[in-house]
Amino acid sequence: MKFAVIVFPGSNCDSDMYHAIKDELGEEAEFVWHTEDSLDGYDGILLPGGFSYGDYLRSGAIARFSNVTSEVIKAAEAGKPVLGVCNGFQVLLEAGLLPGAMRRNKDLKFICRPANLKVENNETMFTNAYEQGEVISVPIAHGEGNYYCDEKTLEELKQNNQIVFSYHGENPNGSLEDIAGITNKSGNVLGMMPHPERAVDSLLGSADGLKLFQSIVKSWRGSHVVTA
Template sequence: MKIAIVVFPGTTCEADTYKALEQVTGVKADYVSRDQNDLDAYDVILLPGGAAYGDAIRPGAIAKRQPVMGAVKKAAAAGKPVFGIGNGFQILLEAGLLPGTLVQNEGLKFVCKQVELRVQNNDTLFTSLYKNGEKIKMPVAHKAGRYFCDEDTFKTLRDNHQIIFTYASENPNGSMGDIAGITNERRNVLGMMPHPERAIDTLLGSTDGVKLFQSIERNWRESHAANA
């Protein structure tokens, strides 16, 4: 399994994501720059957190225009797993790979703390090792993490079971429907605000992010074994 971690100026969580992948799956990912326009050699594409281009204009607005995003869209269209965390989620929304938008937190303040999530759908390649309804803990760290969409889009997300994670005991940003993470209709593109790469060791306060990375690896291996 070959994994690409897309790095933009201002990305800050690429090393965290790399270490999480290495520790959980044994896979050493490659960092790829914004100028890369071919990701065909990779099986999984990750967009880590941070503040691409300093969140100028709005988070993800400049990153979405970089050459690498054409390759990311191509990978998504081919059915490859594409996963955006934090700022990566913002970029996926800006690029139109996921519906809706992320706006300033309800309290207009940066929020950084551990939160409780509920797994709403484990029938995805990202969540297959969780149980439906399972409560897990991961940290958030964002100022523009409040998910918003129109009512028709929200109904579609709900009816198609594209809402994958919701905030359970507390909504830290005012997200519509307590949404913390969603997928596209095909369920191969996931975006979420909480940081699973920071929840892989008891020293970090939680190991609940481990199953997410293990789910990606297991589903990739099973799909390739079936096609062998």
């Protein structure tokens, strides 16, 4: 399986993402610069964390109008797995691929530490290797992760099981309903504030994030049977 790691000016978790795919997951990965206007040939799209365009105006707002983001939207519409982590999540929200928006953390602080997450839905292409209700430890690192959406949208998220990860035990940023990660309606686009790519080896403190990437591969292999 071949992954594209999208790189905007100001992305800073792109190398971590690349390392997670290449060295820990053992799949193919390539960096794709934001000026590129094709994502043909990639099976999965990864939008890493960081501060695209310096977070000017709003986090993710400028990246949303990059060349490559139009291609990310096309890939999402074609049903390819699209994962946005942290700033990547913010870009997906700004691009309208996921509903809602991010506010500043309720205590106005940038938070960088491990967080406990609960797997709220293990029947997605991103979570099928987890147990339903499993609690995992994945680092968070953000100043704007306070998820918000209106009541109608929240109702839809719940009805369609789009809330995939929630903060367990303590809500670090004030996000609505403890939301840490959501998918789109069709389930092939996941945005999450915690960084699974930083939790892929016990040497890093946790390997709980690796199963997320393994889930993507498992689901992809299931629908792309290799013919001998």
